[in-house]
Amino acid sequence: MELINILSMWTIPVMVCGIPLYGYFKGVPVYEKFVEGGQEGLDMAVKIMPYMIAIFFAMGVFDASGAMALLSRLLSPFLSYIGLPPQILPLALVRPLSGSSALGITASLLREWGPDSFVGRLASTMQGSTDTTFYVLSVYFGSVGVTRTRHAMATGLIGDITGIIASLYVCRLFFG
Numbered sequence: 001m002e003l004i005n006i007l008s009m010w011t012i013p014v015m016v017c018g019i020p021l022y023g024y025f026k027g028v029p030v031y032e033k034f035v036e037g038g039q040e041g042l043d044m045a046v047k048i049m050p051y052m053i054a055i056f057f058a059m060g061v062f063d064a065s066g067a068m069a070l071l072s073r074l075l076s077p078f079l080s081y082i083g084l085p086p087q088i089l090p091l092a093l094v095r096p097l098s099g100s101s102a103l104g105i106t107a108s109l110l111r112e113w114g115p116d117s118f119v120g121r122l123a124s125t126m127q128g129s130t131d132t133t134f135y136v137l138s139v140y141f142g143s144v145g146v147t148r149t150r151h152a153m154a155t156g157l158i159g160d161i162t163g164i165i166a167s168l169y170v171c172r173l174f175f176g
Contacts, residue, residue: 130163
């Protein structure tokens with residue numbers, strides 16, 4: 001067990017020092033490549049910023065207008081019928097749009113209901129089994145200039161719905 005602790009403690013420092021040293025001995029101009037990579041990262045951040053701003057603005061307007069609360073109230077009878085707590089609906093709607101907003105909703109649900117409650121466990125499971133479909137489509141596809149996404153949106157949303165249903169099923173099975 002002691003060997004495992006020593007290895008886990010030294011893995012990251014060895015990689016941080018070892019990879020640049022390996023590149024140096026292979027003749028790679030390590031510092032120049034590092035700076036070049038940093039510049040490419042900054043350029044990419046500038047390219048995707050308008051897409052991110054649009055997503056956050058639209059989500060803010062939807063929530064601030066009261067549309068999220070109204071939708072939750074309208075769908076509450078159906079959600080209760082299928083066993084999905086209505087408190088989870090904002091997470092289910094926001095998760096395909098923004099991971100950070102979904103994480104904020106999950107944190108709020110965990111604070112309000114507790115991590116060991118059914119709502120807390122379901123929110124945590126949904127957070128891990130769904131993806132940020134529209135974020136991926138707009139930011140990643142937009143940053144490289146993909147305009148014809150074909151079936152990417154439908155496939156992503158089907159995956160999200162499947163993740164929500166599977167989360168509900170698994171949480172009902174193990175915690176319900």
